[in-house]
Amino acid sequence: DMNDSRPLLDWQQVIRRKGVVYIGLDAMSDADVASAVGNSMFADLVSVAGHIYKFGHDGDQPEIGIKEKKPSISLHCDEFNELMGPEFIPMVNKGGGAGIEVTAYTQTWSDIEARIGNAAKAAQVTGNFNTLIMLRVREKMTAELLTSQLPEVDVYTKTLVSGFTDISNPEQGAHFTSNTQDRVSSVRMPLISTAELISLPKGQAFALLEGGRLWKIRMPLPSDAGDVVMPPDMLAMVTDMQKGYRTDDAWWPSITTLADPVILVSENTQPDPAPVTETEPEGDDE
Template sequence: MPMVNKAAGSGVILTGYTQSRADLEAAYGEKAMAQVIEGNFNNLIMLRVRDKYTAELMTDQLPEVETTTVMQVSGATDSSNLDSEQDFTSSTQDRISVVQGPMLEPNALMSLPKGQAFMLVNGGELYKIRIPLPEDEHISIPETPRQMTEQMKRTGFTPIPRTPS
Protein backbone atom coordinates (compact mmCIF):
# COMPACT_ATOMS: atom_id res chain seq x y z
CA MET A 1 0.00 0.00 0.00
CA PRO A 2 2.70 2.60 0.84
CA MET A 3 4.44 1.82 -2.46
CA VAL A 4 1.26 2.56 -4.42
CA ASN A 5 0.67 5.79 -2.50
CA LYS A 6 4.20 7.15 -2.97
CA ALA A 7 5.10 5.74 -6.42
CA ALA A 8 4.25 8.71 -8.65
CA GLY A 9 5.89 11.32 -6.44
CA SER A 10 9.14 9.39 -6.24
CA GLY A 11 9.46 8.69 -9.96
CA VAL A 12 8.69 4.98 -9.64
CA ILE A 13 6.63 3.50 -12.45
CA LEU A 14 4.30 0.92 -10.98
CA THR A 15 2.28 -1.48 -13.09
CA GLY A 16 -0.39 -3.68 -11.59
CA TYR A 17 -2.82 -6.09 -13.11
CA THR A 18 -5.70 -8.25 -11.98
CA GLN A 19 -8.57 -10.14 -13.56
CA SER A 20 -11.29 -8.51 -11.50
CA ARG A 21 -11.92 -5.90 -8.84
CA ALA A 22 -12.94 -8.68 -6.50
CA ASP A 23 -9.34 -9.99 -6.58
CA LEU A 24 -8.13 -6.81 -4.87
CA GLU A 25 -10.89 -6.99 -2.29
CA ALA A 26 -10.02 -10.61 -1.55
CA ALA A 27 -6.31 -9.84 -1.28
CA TYR A 28 -6.76 -6.91 1.13
CA GLY A 29 -9.83 -8.17 2.95
CA GLU A 30 -12.04 -5.16 2.43
CA LYS A 31 -13.59 -3.08 -0.32
CA ALA A 32 -12.35 0.26 1.06
CA MET A 33 -8.70 -0.83 0.87
CA ALA A 34 -9.17 -2.06 -2.69
CA GLN A 35 -10.70 1.31 -3.64
CA VAL A 36 -7.69 3.14 -2.18
CA ILE A 37 -5.38 1.09 -4.41
CA GLU A 38 -7.58 1.64 -7.47
CA GLY A 39 -7.58 5.38 -6.82
CA ASN A 40 -3.79 5.59 -6.78
CA PHE A 41 -3.27 4.28 -10.30
CA ASN A 42 -3.33 7.05 -12.90
CA ASN A 43 -3.82 5.12 -16.14
CA LEU A 44 -6.14 2.22 -16.76
CA ILE A 45 -6.05 -0.31 -19.59
CA MET A 46 -8.94 -2.74 -19.58
CA LEU A 47 -9.28 -5.73 -21.86
CA ARG A 48 -12.45 -7.86 -21.93
CA VAL A 49 -13.80 -8.46 -18.44
CA ARG A 50 -16.35 -10.97 -17.27
CA ASP A 51 -18.40 -8.98 -14.77
CA LYS A 52 -20.16 -5.63 -14.69
CA TYR A 53 -18.59 -4.61 -11.36
CA THR A 54 -15.08 -4.78 -12.85
CA ALA A 55 -16.15 -2.94 -16.02
CA GLU A 56 -17.61 -0.14 -13.88
CA LEU A 57 -14.11 0.67 -12.63
CA MET A 58 -13.61 2.36 -16.01
CA THR A 59 -17.13 3.37 -17.03
CA ASP A 60 -17.86 5.14 -13.73
CA GLN A 61 -14.90 7.47 -14.39
CA LEU A 62 -16.24 8.61 -17.76
CA PRO A 63 -18.55 11.59 -18.29
CA GLU A 64 -22.00 11.48 -19.77
CA VAL A 65 -22.20 12.70 -23.36
CA GLU A 66 -24.90 14.02 -25.64
CA THR A 67 -25.82 11.93 -28.66
CA THR A 68 -28.14 12.89 -31.46
CA THR A 69 -30.70 10.56 -32.91
CA VAL A 70 -32.71 11.07 -36.08
CA MET A 71 -36.15 9.53 -36.35
CA GLN A 72 -38.02 9.52 -39.63
CA VAL A 73 -41.80 9.81 -39.37
CA SER A 74 -44.12 9.44 -42.33
CA GLY A 75 -47.84 9.16 -42.64
CA ALA A 76 -50.78 9.37 -45.02
CA THR A 77 -54.41 10.36 -44.50
CA ASP A 78 -57.30 9.51 -46.83
CA SER A 79 -59.75 12.24 -47.76
CA SER A 80 -63.40 11.46 -47.06
CA ASN A 81 -64.66 14.47 -49.06
CA LEU A 82 -66.06 13.11 -52.34
CA ASP A 83 -66.30 16.61 -53.89
CA SER A 84 -62.57 17.24 -53.48
CA GLU A 85 -59.95 16.41 -56.10
CA GLN A 86 -57.55 15.54 -53.29
CA ASP A 87 -57.71 11.84 -52.42
CA PHE A 88 -55.11 11.82 -49.64
CA THR A 89 -52.41 13.85 -47.94
CA SER A 90 -49.01 12.57 -46.90
CA SER A 91 -46.14 13.90 -44.85
CA THR A 92 -42.58 12.94 -44.06
CA GLN A 93 -40.60 14.40 -41.17
CA ASP A 94 -37.14 14.03 -39.71
CA ARG A 95 -37.13 14.50 -35.95
CA ILE A 96 -33.76 15.15 -34.34
CA SER A 97 -33.42 14.67 -30.61
CA VAL A 98 -30.50 14.97 -28.23
CA VAL A 99 -30.14 12.33 -25.53
CA GLN A 100 -27.78 12.39 -22.54
CA GLY A 101 -26.10 9.05 -21.82
CA PRO A 102 -22.92 7.32 -20.71
CA MET A 103 -19.84 7.58 -22.93
CA LEU A 104 -19.22 3.86 -22.54
CA GLU A 105 -21.47 1.13 -21.16
CA PRO A 106 -20.06 -1.77 -19.09
CA ASN A 107 -21.25 -4.29 -21.70
CA ALA A 108 -18.83 -2.72 -24.22
CA LEU A 109 -15.96 -3.88 -22.00
CA MET A 110 -17.58 -7.24 -21.43
CA SER A 111 -17.82 -8.00 -25.14
CA LEU A 112 -14.46 -6.83 -26.48
CA PRO A 113 -12.76 -9.14 -28.99
CA LYS A 114 -9.43 -10.72 -28.15
CA GLY A 115 -6.58 -8.24 -28.48
CA GLN A 116 -8.70 -5.10 -28.03
CA ALA A 117 -8.93 -2.85 -25.00
CA PHE A 118 -10.02 0.55 -23.77
CA MET A 119 -7.38 2.81 -22.28
CA LEU A 120 -8.06 5.74 -19.94
CA VAL A 121 -5.04 8.04 -19.66
CA ASN A 122 -4.02 11.64 -18.91
CA GLY A 123 -6.81 12.29 -16.46
CA GLY A 124 -9.69 11.10 -18.61
CA GLU A 125 -8.73 10.65 -22.27
CA LEU A 126 -10.40 7.48 -23.56
CA TYR A 127 -8.91 5.43 -26.40
CA LYS A 128 -9.83 2.10 -27.92
CA ILE A 129 -6.69 0.19 -28.77
CA ARG A 130 -5.74 -3.01 -30.56
CA ILE A 131 -2.90 -5.09 -29.24
CA PRO A 132 -1.12 -7.06 -31.97
CA LEU A 133 -1.44 -10.76 -31.33
CA PRO A 134 1.40 -13.10 -32.26
CA GLU A 135 0.81 -14.98 -35.49
CA ASP A 136 3.06 -17.87 -34.54
CA GLU A 137 2.06 -19.77 -31.44
CA HIS A 138 5.58 -21.20 -31.07
CA ILE A 139 7.33 -18.04 -29.93
CA SER A 140 10.51 -18.49 -27.97
CA ILE A 141 10.51 -16.57 -24.73
CA PRO A 142 13.94 -15.79 -23.27
CA GLU A 143 14.72 -17.76 -20.13
CA THR A 144 16.35 -14.93 -18.19
CA PRO A 145 15.87 -11.16 -17.96
CA ARG A 146 19.42 -10.71 -19.29
CA GLN A 147 18.58 -12.73 -22.44
CA MET A 148 15.39 -10.70 -22.82
CA THR A 149 17.35 -7.44 -22.58
CA GLU A 150 19.85 -8.63 -25.19
CA GLN A 151 17.02 -9.66 -27.52
CA MET A 152 15.35 -6.26 -27.04
CA LYS A 153 18.60 -4.47 -27.94
CA ARG A 154 18.96 -6.56 -31.12
CA THR A 155 15.41 -5.75 -32.24
CA GLY A 156 15.60 -2.03 -31.52
CA PHE A 157 13.85 -1.84 -28.15
CA THR A 158 15.84 -0.05 -25.49
CA PRO A 159 15.23 -1.24 -21.95
CA ILE A 160 14.63 1.34 -19.25
CA PRO A 161 17.88 1.71 -17.28
CA ARG A 162 17.77 0.68 -13.65
CA THR A 163 18.56 3.37 -11.14
CA PRO A 164 20.52 2.37 -8.04
CA SER A 165 18.36 2.15 -4.94
Protein backbone atom coordinates in the same frame (compact mmCIF):
# COMPACT_ATOMS: atom_id res chain seq x y z
CA ASP B 1 24.87 -16.16 8.90
CA MET B 2 28.48 -15.45 7.93
CA ASN B 3 28.96 -19.05 6.79
CA ASP B 4 26.11 -18.86 4.26
CA SER B 5 27.66 -18.39 0.82
CA ARG B 6 24.41 -17.60 -0.96
CA PRO B 7 24.24 -14.07 -2.40
CA LEU B 8 22.03 -11.48 -0.73
CA LEU B 9 19.48 -9.38 -2.60
CA ASP B 10 19.85 -5.74 -1.63
CA TRP B 11 17.28 -3.37 -3.15
CA GLN B 12 19.63 -0.41 -2.80
CA GLN B 13 22.33 -2.12 -4.85
CA VAL B 14 19.82 -3.24 -7.48
CA ILE B 15 18.52 0.32 -7.83
CA ARG B 16 22.02 1.82 -8.02
CA ARG B 17 23.07 -0.63 -10.74
CA LYS B 18 19.75 -0.27 -12.60
CA GLY B 19 19.32 -4.00 -12.55
CA VAL B 20 16.38 -6.20 -13.52
CA VAL B 21 14.96 -8.57 -10.90
CA TYR B 22 12.46 -11.31 -11.75
CA ILE B 23 10.71 -12.93 -8.80
CA GLY B 24 8.51 -15.97 -9.48
CA LEU B 25 6.49 -16.76 -6.37
CA ASP B 26 4.46 -19.70 -7.77
CA ALA B 27 1.23 -18.67 -6.06
CA MET B 28 -0.70 -21.44 -7.79
CA SER B 29 1.28 -24.17 -6.02
CA ASP B 30 1.46 -22.60 -2.56
CA ALA B 31 -0.53 -19.41 -2.07
CA ASP B 32 0.45 -19.01 1.60
CA VAL B 33 4.19 -19.04 0.95
CA ALA B 34 3.79 -16.75 -2.07
CA SER B 35 1.74 -14.30 -0.03
CA ALA B 36 4.23 -14.30 2.86
CA VAL B 37 7.25 -13.78 0.61
CA GLY B 38 5.45 -11.19 -1.51
CA ASN B 39 4.29 -9.15 1.49
CA SER B 40 7.79 -9.28 2.98
CA MET B 41 9.27 -8.11 -0.32
CA PHE B 42 6.77 -5.24 -0.59
CA ALA B 43 7.42 -4.20 3.02
CA ASP B 44 11.17 -4.11 2.39
CA LEU B 45 10.68 -2.15 -0.82
CA VAL B 46 8.42 0.35 0.96
CA SER B 47 11.18 0.89 3.53
CA VAL B 48 13.72 1.49 0.76
CA ALA B 49 11.31 3.89 -0.95
CA GLY B 50 10.96 5.85 2.27
CA HIS B 51 14.75 6.07 2.57
CA ILE B 52 15.06 7.33 -1.02
CA TYR B 53 12.25 9.84 -0.48
CA LYS B 54 13.89 11.32 2.62
CA PHE B 55 17.60 11.09 1.86
CA GLY B 56 17.83 10.60 -1.90
CA HIS B 57 19.23 7.79 -4.00
CA ASP B 58 22.64 7.79 -2.30
CA GLY B 59 21.51 9.01 1.10
CA ASP B 60 24.33 7.20 2.84
CA GLN B 61 26.84 9.12 0.70
CA PRO B 62 25.55 12.73 0.66
CA GLU B 63 27.11 15.33 -1.60
CA ILE B 64 26.78 18.89 -0.33
CA GLY B 65 25.44 21.33 -2.89
CA ILE B 66 24.41 18.67 -5.43
CA LYS B 67 20.72 18.08 -6.06
CA GLU B 68 20.30 14.42 -6.89
CA LYS B 69 17.71 13.19 -9.35
CA LYS B 70 15.54 10.39 -8.04
CA PRO B 71 15.83 7.11 -9.96
CA SER B 72 13.01 5.71 -12.06
CA ILE B 73 11.95 2.32 -10.64
CA SER B 74 9.40 0.27 -12.58
CA LEU B 75 7.55 -2.38 -10.56
CA HIS B 76 5.37 -4.82 -12.52
CA CYS B 77 3.12 -7.08 -10.43
CA ASP B 78 1.25 -9.85 -12.24
CA GLU B 79 -1.79 -11.23 -10.37
CA PHE B 80 -0.96 -8.72 -7.68
CA ASN B 81 -4.17 -9.50 -5.80
CA GLU B 82 -2.48 -12.74 -4.68
CA LEU B 83 0.43 -10.79 -3.20
CA MET B 84 -0.97 -7.52 -1.99
CA GLY B 85 -1.69 -6.68 1.61
CA PRO B 86 -1.50 -3.66 3.90
CA GLU B 87 2.09 -3.18 2.73
CA PHE B 88 1.00 -2.54 -0.84
CA ILE B 89 -1.23 0.46 -0.05
CA PRO B 90 1.60 2.90 0.87
CA MET B 91 3.52 1.64 -2.17
CA VAL B 92 0.92 2.94 -4.63
CA ASN B 93 -0.09 5.86 -2.42
CA LYS B 94 3.30 7.41 -1.69
CA GLY B 95 5.82 5.45 -3.77
CA GLY B 96 5.76 8.02 -6.56
CA GLY B 97 7.73 10.41 -4.38
CA ALA B 98 10.62 7.94 -4.47
CA GLY B 99 10.38 7.40 -8.24
CA ILE B 100 8.50 4.08 -8.09
CA GLU B 101 6.06 3.42 -10.92
CA VAL B 102 3.72 0.53 -10.13
CA THR B 103 2.01 -1.42 -12.91
CA ALA B 104 -0.45 -3.96 -11.51
CA TYR B 105 -2.22 -6.72 -13.44
CA THR B 106 -5.37 -8.43 -12.21
CA GLN B 107 -8.54 -10.05 -13.53
CA THR B 108 -11.50 -8.52 -11.72
CA TRP B 109 -12.33 -5.88 -9.13
CA SER B 110 -13.71 -8.59 -6.86
CA ASP B 111 -10.25 -10.18 -6.60
CA ILE B 112 -8.87 -7.00 -5.03
CA GLU B 113 -11.80 -6.53 -2.68
CA ALA B 114 -11.78 -10.17 -1.60
CA ARG B 115 -8.04 -10.05 -0.91
CA ILE B 116 -8.13 -6.89 1.21
CA GLY B 117 -11.51 -7.61 2.77
CA ASN B 118 -12.53 -3.96 2.78
CA ALA B 119 -14.21 -2.11 -0.08
CA ALA B 120 -12.88 1.27 1.07
CA LYS B 121 -9.25 0.07 1.12
CA ALA B 122 -9.72 -1.64 -2.24
CA ALA B 123 -11.00 1.65 -3.68
CA GLN B 124 -8.00 3.38 -2.11
CA VAL B 125 -5.67 1.08 -4.04
CA THR B 126 -7.36 1.51 -7.42
CA GLY B 127 -7.82 5.24 -6.90
CA ASN B 128 -4.06 5.79 -6.76
CA PHE B 129 -3.44 4.49 -10.28
CA ASN B 130 -3.36 7.28 -12.84
CA THR B 131 -3.60 5.05 -15.90
CA LEU B 132 -6.21 2.38 -16.52
CA ILE B 133 -5.99 -0.12 -19.40
CA MET B 134 -8.88 -2.55 -19.62
CA LEU B 135 -9.18 -5.48 -21.98
CA ARG B 136 -12.23 -7.72 -22.21
CA VAL B 137 -13.74 -8.43 -18.81
CA ARG B 138 -16.58 -10.66 -17.67
CA GLU B 139 -17.71 -8.75 -14.60
CA LYS B 140 -19.95 -5.68 -14.80
CA MET B 141 -18.46 -4.17 -11.62
CA THR B 142 -14.99 -4.37 -13.16
CA ALA B 143 -16.17 -2.68 -16.36
CA GLU B 144 -17.70 0.13 -14.32
CA LEU B 145 -14.22 1.07 -13.08
CA LEU B 146 -13.72 2.52 -16.56
CA THR B 147 -17.21 3.56 -17.59
CA SER B 148 -17.90 5.43 -14.34
CA GLN B 149 -14.99 7.79 -15.08
CA LEU B 150 -16.24 8.74 -18.54
CA PRO B 151 -18.57 11.66 -19.27
CA GLU B 152 -21.95 11.44 -20.91
CA VAL B 153 -22.25 12.66 -24.49
CA ASP B 154 -25.08 13.89 -26.70
CA VAL B 155 -26.08 11.28 -29.26
CA TYR B 156 -28.25 12.54 -32.09
CA THR B 157 -30.97 10.24 -33.33
CA LYS B 158 -33.09 10.57 -36.46
CA THR B 159 -36.69 9.40 -36.41
CA LEU B 160 -38.79 8.91 -39.52
CA VAL B 161 -42.46 9.85 -39.04
CA SER B 162 -45.07 9.30 -41.75
CA GLY B 163 -48.87 9.44 -41.76
CA PHE B 164 -51.97 10.05 -43.79
CA THR B 165 -55.40 11.66 -43.29
CA ASP B 166 -58.69 10.64 -44.95
CA ILE B 167 -60.75 13.30 -46.72
CA SER B 168 -64.48 12.88 -46.26
CA ASN B 169 -65.50 15.63 -48.71
CA PRO B 170 -65.60 14.16 -52.22
CA GLU B 171 -65.72 17.62 -53.81
CA GLN B 172 -62.05 18.26 -52.96
CA GLY B 173 -60.89 15.82 -55.62
CA ALA B 174 -58.72 13.73 -53.27
CA HIS B 175 -59.40 10.87 -50.99
CA PHE B 176 -56.52 11.42 -48.48
CA THR B 177 -53.42 13.50 -47.68
CA SER B 178 -50.05 12.12 -46.55
CA ASN B 179 -46.93 13.55 -44.91
CA THR B 180 -43.40 12.33 -44.09
CA GLN B 181 -41.07 13.91 -41.53
CA ASP B 182 -37.46 13.37 -40.35
CA ARG B 183 -37.12 14.36 -36.71
CA VAL B 184 -33.66 14.85 -35.15
CA SER B 185 -33.33 14.69 -31.37
CA SER B 186 -30.45 14.36 -28.89
CA VAL B 187 -30.17 11.84 -26.08
CA ARG B 188 -27.64 11.83 -23.20
CA MET B 189 -25.78 8.52 -23.14
CA PRO B 190 -22.53 7.24 -21.62
CA LEU B 191 -19.49 7.40 -23.87
CA ILE B 192 -18.89 3.64 -23.45
CA SER B 193 -21.25 1.13 -21.95
CA THR B 194 -20.30 -1.89 -19.88
CA ALA B 195 -21.66 -4.16 -22.62
CA GLU B 196 -19.03 -2.85 -25.04
CA LEU B 197 -16.23 -3.74 -22.63
CA ILE B 198 -17.65 -7.19 -22.02
CA SER B 199 -17.89 -7.87 -25.77
CA LEU B 200 -14.42 -6.60 -26.73
CA PRO B 201 -12.59 -8.90 -29.17
CA LYS B 202 -9.24 -10.42 -28.29
CA GLY B 203 -6.31 -8.04 -28.59
CA GLN B 204 -8.34 -4.85 -28.14
CA ALA B 205 -8.65 -2.60 -25.11
CA PHE B 206 -9.70 0.81 -23.86
CA ALA B 207 -7.25 3.01 -21.97
CA LEU B 208 -7.58 6.13 -19.84
CA LEU B 209 -4.36 8.08 -20.31
CA GLU B 210 -3.10 11.62 -19.81
CA GLY B 211 -5.59 12.75 -17.22
CA GLY B 212 -8.61 10.79 -18.36
CA ARG B 213 -8.31 10.88 -22.16
CA LEU B 214 -9.89 7.79 -23.66
CA TRP B 215 -7.97 5.75 -26.23
CA LYS B 216 -8.92 2.65 -28.17
CA ILE B 217 -6.05 0.18 -28.43
CA ARG B 218 -5.56 -2.63 -30.93
CA MET B 219 -2.60 -4.86 -30.16
CA PRO B 220 -1.05 -7.16 -32.74
CA LEU B 221 -1.11 -10.85 -31.91
CA PRO B 222 2.26 -12.15 -33.09
CA SER B 223 2.91 -15.81 -33.67
CA ASP B 224 6.14 -17.57 -32.73
CA ALA B 225 5.82 -20.02 -35.61
CA GLY B 226 9.05 -19.91 -37.60
CA ASP B 227 10.54 -17.15 -35.42
CA VAL B 228 14.22 -17.95 -34.94
CA VAL B 229 14.72 -15.03 -32.54
CA MET B 230 12.03 -16.05 -30.04
CA PRO B 231 13.41 -18.36 -27.31
CA PRO B 232 11.52 -21.64 -27.02
CA ASP B 233 11.10 -21.36 -23.25
CA MET B 234 12.16 -19.41 -20.16
CA LEU B 235 15.23 -21.57 -19.54
CA ALA B 236 16.59 -20.85 -23.00
CA MET B 237 16.06 -17.12 -22.51
CA VAL B 238 17.91 -17.17 -19.17
CA THR B 239 20.77 -19.11 -20.78
CA ASP B 240 21.08 -16.54 -23.57
CA MET B 241 21.06 -13.71 -21.02
CA GLN B 242 23.85 -15.36 -19.05
CA LYS B 243 25.96 -15.45 -22.22
CA GLY B 244 25.49 -11.86 -23.31
CA TYR B 245 24.14 -9.84 -20.36
CA ARG B 246 26.84 -8.13 -18.32
CA THR B 247 26.69 -5.45 -15.65
CA ASP B 248 29.45 -3.13 -14.56
CA ASP B 249 29.89 -4.99 -11.27
CA ALA B 250 30.43 -8.44 -12.88
CA TRP B 251 32.77 -7.75 -15.78
CA TRP B 252 35.37 -10.34 -14.82
CA PRO B 253 33.46 -13.48 -15.93
CA SER B 254 33.85 -12.31 -19.55
CA ILE B 255 37.67 -12.54 -19.26
CA THR B 256 38.84 -16.15 -19.30
CA THR B 257 42.60 -15.56 -18.97
CA LEU B 258 44.32 -12.57 -17.45
CA ALA B 259 46.98 -11.23 -19.81
CA ASP B 260 50.42 -9.90 -18.96
CA PRO B 261 49.95 -6.40 -17.56
CA VAL B 262 52.93 -5.16 -19.60
CA ILE B 263 51.26 -6.32 -22.80
CA LEU B 264 47.99 -4.70 -21.75
CA VAL B 265 49.72 -1.38 -21.22
CA SER B 266 51.73 -1.47 -24.45
CA GLU B 267 49.48 -3.55 -26.62
CA ASN B 268 50.24 -1.47 -29.75
CA THR B 269 54.04 -2.01 -29.57
CA GLN B 270 56.31 -5.01 -29.35
CA PRO B 271 57.84 -5.28 -25.87
CA ASP B 272 61.61 -5.44 -25.66
CA PRO B 273 62.79 -8.38 -23.53
CA ALA B 274 66.04 -6.56 -22.75
CA PRO B 275 66.11 -3.79 -20.16
CA VAL B 276 65.82 -0.30 -21.62
CA THR B 277 68.32 2.38 -20.57
CA GLU B 278 68.33 6.06 -21.36
CA THR B 279 71.15 7.16 -23.77
CA GLU B 280 72.23 10.44 -25.31
CA PRO B 281 70.83 10.94 -28.83
CA GLU B 282 73.57 10.68 -31.49
CA GLY B 283 74.11 13.55 -33.89
CA ASP B 284 73.47 13.26 -37.62
CA ASP B 285 76.41 12.13 -39.80
CA GLU B 286 77.76 14.91 -42.05
